[in-house]
Amino acid sequence: MNTDIRNLRKDYTRQRLDEGDAVASPIDMFRTWLDEALNTEGIIEPNAMTLATVSAAGKPSARIVLLRSFDERGFCFYTNYTSRKGHELAQTGSAALVFWWGVLERQIRIEGRVEEVSSEESDAYYNSRPWGSRIGSWVSDQSAVINGRDVLENRLAELTDQYDGVDPPRPPHWGGYRLEPLAIEFWQGGVHRLHDRLRYTREEEVDWRVERLSP
Secondary structure, X not given: OOOOOOOOOOOOOOOOOOHHHXXXXXXXXXXXXXXXXXXXXXXXXXXXXXXEEEOXXXXXXXXXXXXXXXXXXXXXXXEEOOOHHHHHHHHHOEEEEEEEEHHHOEEEEXXXXXEEOOHHHHHHHXXXXXXXXXXXHHHOOOOOOOOOHHHHXXXXXXXXXXXXXXXXXXXXXXXXXXXXXXXXXXXXXXXXXXXXXXXXXXXXXXXXXXXXEXX
């Protein structure tokens, strides 16, 4: 079977993104775009984002994670600190995020510094999760090689018995990260691949410069 994808293409015609649409804070603009994504039919998990990291040796990797909160300080997600991404974040302290909302013909790219959130923030989010998800954080030695699915199933059974009727504590190897943005780019698909790109870059602690980029 010949799978020919050379001629798969879509012309983006939904809307434009002009300099006049840019507000002073990219966080406010992100909030507006996310709200639109949350209220647009056909977008599955609008808070899903690609997290790209790089090792100390310069080897990149990427995966999908979920945005759990954001404010002027940055964008927060939660994971296993001993996972591949956890090790790479510890090595470099930098990462990039990408949101893609195809229905809206939009993407957002974010680059910046990453640090762990406070224990209090991690505890608060962990305790808000469903009981099964909290147990799952204990079950998985994320990114480690295992011999089969039964390793997870057996460990899950053990922990289910151990914490039956009890709220499990947050694992010491699990918690949150906050990406402090240094650059945020808003991308709106355009006709003939002439996409609109507005990039915010941080000039001072609170000030941002807005520039249009060529597609």
